[in-house]
Amino acid sequence: MATKLLDFIYATMYKRINNPDSPYWLPTVLKDVQTPDGHKLDPLSVDTWDIGQLDGDEGTTIGDTISDSWWVFVGAAFDNAKEQGVSGLPDNLDAFTSQRDADNPYPSLKLTSVTVDGLPNAKVGELQDLTPTENGYRGTVRVTTAAYDTHGWQKQITVKGSYSLVQHVVVIDDSGDGNGGDGLKPPTQVVLKGLEGVEWPRQEIEGHGQFTVTATDLAFDVVVRAEAAGTGTDRTPQLTVESISIASQPAFHLDEKSLTIEGSTIDKYTLQGWKDAAAGAFNSADAGKALTAKLADTLADPSFRDQFSTTVTAQLVKALDGVLGAVPKGTLPSDDSGFPPKYGPLEVYLFDRLRASVNDTGSGFYPPAVVLGATSPTLEPYSLGDIDLGSYKIGVAPADLSFKGGSIKGISNVLIPVKDAALTEGGIGATLRFGQLPGDARIPAPPLTITGTGVVSFPDAAAAAAAAPEVAAADDDTIEGDITVTIDRPSATAGLSFSGKDADELTIGLDALTLAVATADLQVTIKLKEPSHFEEIIQKVLNKNEVKQKIINGVQSTADSHRADIAKELTDNARAVIRSKLEG
DSSP, X not given: OTXXXXXXXXXXXXXXXXXXXXXXXXXXXXXXXXXXXXXXXXXXXEEEEEEEEOOHHHHHHHHHHHHHHHHHHHHHHHHHHHHTTOTTOOSOSTTEEEEEBTTBOSOEEEEEEEEEEOTTOEEEEEEEEEEEOSSEEEEEEXXXXXXXXXXTOOSSEEEEEEEEEEEEEEEEETTOOOOOGGGOOOOOSXXXXXXXXXXXXXXXXXXXXXXXXXXXXXXXXXXXXXXXXXXXXXXXXXXXXXXXXXXXXXXXXXXXXXXXXXXXXXXXXXXXXXXXXXXXXXXXXXXXXXXXXXXXXXXXXXHHHHHHHHHHHHHHHHHHHHHHOOOOTXXXXXXXXXXXXXXXXXXXHHHHHXXXXXXXXXXXXXXXXXXXXXXXXXXXXXXXXXXXXXXXXXXXXXXXEEXXXXXXXXXXXXXXXXXXXXXXXXXXXXEEEESOSOOOSSSOXXXXXXXXXXXXXXXXXXXXXXXXHHHHHSTTXXXXXXXXXXXXXXXXEEEEEEEOSSGGGOEEEEEEEEEEOOGGGEEEEEEESSOOTHHHHHHHHHTSHHHHHHHHHHHHHHHHHTHHHXXXXXXXXXXXXXXXXXXX
């Protein structure tokens, strides 16, 4: 099967995970994710995200804006000091100006008390890069956020909280040449005191407040490992989220109406400049990249990854238990020796779940239920049609024997014991055991029986009439009677193959269906419609091994002619069971 089985399962669940009407819809599954220490995914709460330094052209513009605003504040402080008569002040500040500090030229941004709303609003993409592991498979799934605008969700992620924007600034000599880095000049050597709120000539200034930004087009690549965990009868399925990484850089948009800003150097004259700087900071590429990375790091933290693993494993178990039925701990079949090497531990585990399901009376795959539900052809009872039994002597008269309108009763009394099912190169091989159940109102008790009309035709009417007056009395030189064939615990071997992208396209092929019936286990009785001394003779002929074999061959031939129809019944049943169970 290689990766085909996992591709099939994922494709089946993919439709449901992305379907708002499904119990497996991803936003519904994710909204209740919570780590053991109480951290929720919806909303996600973070104490601190240090976005760090915003450099480059955007950082330069932001820093220059803050520096210019600070110089307005310095000017106001200077005017106040002059009015208050502070001594030692120059007549004006025309010889000076402000600039970013060459030692710390770029602004830095820190977010605190952050909440992120809308992360569960996600959808999944196709399963990519599926490769085998020791106990299963590893693959990558693209998870795209802000996927829906229904069921109370919005097509955006909202990030709110408090922020701090810090810039280092200096006072420089307006005409000084200097040799500071990045073309920035060193601070003035002039000492000036008495300006309230101003640290001359170098100051670290901060603006802080509340912010709201929205994000769209955010996607993650999630590497997931699907395996069978444990050993023997205690094996369980397990999905492990190995890593979460950024797959696309989202577009962040600052809600400027929600932006507040205050600080010790911010007043009504500098407020707008600071707001412009803060908006520039949040809308900068550096901030967007850093914010995206912080979000990814938070989700990829082991506490969240472990919880994601627990959540998706629970969904897988829910799906398997729904479709195949729950397996009590310690009861899973485990006699798995001899399977083709192409099947790994996960395929074997899933096959063992199927073997357990086939032997679960409450399962939709329980063989008696499948047989009783078949309609085209009907399998209980199963119509055989006519079987030519050959030519024999009845007494001294040659006769042709045939079995007309044969019908099998008891096919629904069938089981596929765990030991009688195995993985094969082509799919699954199974032995069907009939007559294993005591029978009830719907399932016939053993033995399996074939009933119909036995017809004995005498080509030489004169010879037959001389031997038996009842033949002479018949219009068509035939004798008829009711035949009953009983078969003690017969069996059949079946070869099943599977194809289809997902459960909605699943097709089961019945590649082989071979009866395993010994002639010694088959008994034939006939009750002629008119009393005749031929009855005992005919019955002895019918119980010859060669006649019994012809009955067996006739049944086999009919089964062969219906294999495609039976396969379609199996397909329709499997599709219906899976669909109904996954719809919840």
